[in-house]
Amino acid sequence: MRFWVPATILIALSGPAHADLRITRDHGGYVEEYKAKYQRIRARGERVIIDGICNSACTMVFGIVPMNKICVTPRASLGFHLAYYDKAYTFGLKVNSSAGTTDLMSYYPPTVKSWISRNGGLTNEMKKIKNGRDLWQIVDPCPEEFF
Template sequence: MRITLLSLLLLCLAAATPARAELHITRDHGGYVEEYKAKYKRVREKGERVIIDGICNSACTLVLGIVPMNKICVTPRASLGFHQAYYDKAFTFGIKVTSSEGTSDLMSYYPDTVKDWIRRNGGLTTDMKKIKNGVELWKIIDPCPEEW
């Protein structure tokens, strides 16, 4: 294999350029809490940025308590949705059975700004409570800068 000066220069340039690791959330309706905790811990450990560019509901919102807030931003399409934790309906014969322990666990991860919004809006219930893009959301998460 022959290495040219140009290929060596390009290799050095690629090695010196920092990677722009980003997680784009565009349509995430949630899922198993423990899976999201593990996912977002990996994102935090890698120092990745998170761009919420659409729906982030249920367990997806754990990102707000696991990834540093200065690594998260929202676009004009962003929305967040919160509700009480419940058991997998596959194991409860299709009935939504809430978990007070799971709900307390979720709340323990959220920053105070999120907890305050939830309290002001009647606390977590079985119904989804949404924050759409705008002033209310920007009080919690900064809008994305143009370069993101």
């Protein structure tokens, strides 16, 4: 049995599907994977809602996805630290990567770089921003319907 569907309906059904990325518990990972992930999100025009932990490589979102497509809920927190090599290749030791840190910093907008600078620069220890004025200087709060 065959069905006929008007072309206008097919176009509407086959158009790009837009979905929001909701970050709730992201502790980071490999920088290259985050670059690719956020470039796909940017290309699709999706929004990013930070609704919890966004640490380490997760924070690269601010340099890849347009800032007008990112917002934070009251549960949001950001964490920044020096880049380091995969511990699987350094016998379980945390070995800093100056090249990795330089690459990471190159993605951050001035608001993020300024916060990092005001808070003593990147170190091995995670430096966190929680909901409030410091966070809102970097990224806008989400409208209430996103909570």
